[in-house]
Amino acid sequence: MDDFCMLFNLYGEYGNFEKWAQAQDEIEDLEKMLNDKKRHKELTPTELDKIEDDKDEVITKKTTKWTVNTFSDFLRQRQKNCDFETYSASLLNETLQEFYASVQSTAGREYSVASLMCLRAGINHHITKYNIISEKNFKSSNAIFKSVLKRYRKNGKDTSVHHPHITESDLEKIRNAPALSPFTPTGLVRKVWFDIQLYFARRGREGIRNLSKESFVLRQDENGKEYLTLAHNPETKNHKDPTASDRENLRGFMFASPGDPLCLVDSFKKYLSKCPENTGAFYLHPRRIPLCKLESIEMWFTMEPMGLNYLGNMLKSICEEVEGISQMYTNHSLRSTAVGRLSDAGLESRQIMSVTGHRCKASLRSYWAPSLSERRAWSDILTSRTSTSKAKHNFTSKPKTEITLPFSMSNFTINGNVEFNIN
Structure with missing residues (x-):
């Protein structure tokens, strides 16, 4: 081996x-x-409270706080327990009956209809264990609430006015005004904001401050035409469910118009090219650049984002610089204008709702209002009807013509149609 x-x-x-x-x-x-x-984050109680608090919009928080303070002040004046969250349903119902009937402002005046409705909604939002609007336990307090509303309306307290549509002539003036010129920094950011608010039919303040460059995406349709849409499903006060099947329908679409100097998509792309990189917010304050130097300066905007109040008064600021418009408008007027124009074009409610994000036709209906020109036309119709009614209804009787037949007919029955040709 x-x-x-x-x-x-x-x-x-x-x-x-x-x-x-x-x-x-x-x-x-x-x-x-x-x-x-550790795989998962460690959160402090303060951080958890902030996350829970963020579920409500800022305006909802303010309204609820005002409502709770008003109701608590009423309870203190009546020498009752201010911890109304612990009330039983029957006790809360009795207390609300008195509250609805006697609540007044700090100046001792009755609230408007809109304010009274806001008070009830705010209390209902604050109290989580009851629904004071729909539950049967609160039937009597709601009956008093409706009676007070009826009295307010009779006394002229229903003075709420919906955001007016922008008239066709005013819309044309605003679009072509220097205030929205895409050739200046201020005009460019205003124009991009104006286009997005109108074509996406966004609410006046909601979510604007949270937009970023990543919130939008440019795409092309089957014919190669560019359009702008949201890159994510927007969250609004009425659309917070991330699993809703129709969320993608709310993204909005804004198509390009090649050759138009005011093209929506071109203005958007130009705005992005003039903004510095790595900015969190989408809407940025413009730099103060002399017009003679605009061509040679690449960046037109600073790193400073526009604040909530600045954005909330954007359309008002634009209107102040536009000559010849009939009235001042607020941001929400763009949303109501979108609803009105789509409705006038013959779109169905479900189609308009896919643009505006309304959940029901009833809420959409409140946005429609006849324009002043329409009301003028209706008035003219009624006026002309009154002046021409005599002519239309002044009928004169025609003389009867007797015809003598060359034969006589009697004692027989005819089944069917008979035609006589008499020469």
């Missing part, structure tokens, strides 16, 4: 003991680091 030798490499790819031992230490250190690193 021949001698043979078998060689074993106990340390594999490491070759020797020292390298193997070093590798094992590195593996142990890595495993320890992974075990020490």
Whole structure:
């Protein structure tokens, strides 16, 4: 039997003991680091409270706070327990009956219809264990609430006015005004804001401050035409469910108009090219650049984002610089204008709702209002009807013409149609 030798490499790819031992230490250190690193975040009670608080819009928080303060002040004046969240349904119902019938402002005046409705809605939002609007336990307090509303309306307290549509002539003046010129920094950011608000039919203040460059995406249709839409499903006060099947329908679409100097998509792309990179907010304050130097300066905007109040008064600021418009408009007028124009074009309610995001036709109906020109036309119709009614209804009797037949007919029955040709 021949001698043979078998060689074993106990340390594999490491070759020797020292390298193997070093590798094992590195593996142990890595495993320890992974075990020490926690997968989930650690949150403090304060951070959890803030997350819960963020579920409501800012305006909802303010309204609810005002409502709770008003109701608490009423309870203190009546020397009752201000901790109304602990009230039973029957006690809360009795208290609300008195509250609805006697609540007044700090100046001792009755609230408007809209304010009274806001008070009830705010209390209902604050109290989580009852629904004071729909539950049967609060039937009597709601009956008094409706009676008070009826009295307010009779006394002329229903003075609420919906945001007016922008008239066709005013809309044309605003669009072509220097205030919305895409050739100046201020005009460019205003124009982009104006286009997005109108074509996406967004609410006046909701979510504007939270927009970023990543909120939008440019795409092309099957014919290669560019359009702008949202890159994500927007969250609004009426659309907070991330699993809703129709959320993508709310993204809005804004198509390009090639060759138009005021093209919506071109203005948007130009705005992005003039903004600095790595900015969190979408709407930025313009730099103060002399007109003669605009061509040579690449960045037209600063890193400073526009604030909520600044954006909330954007259309009002634009209107102040437009000559010849009939009235001042607010941001929400763009939303009501979108509803009115789409409705006048013959779109069905479901189609308009896919643009505006309304959940029901009833809420959409409140946005429609006849324009002043329409009301003028209706008045003219009634006026002309009054002046021409005599002419239309002054009928004169025509003389009867007697026809003598050359034959006589009697004592027979005809089944069907008979035609007589008499020459």
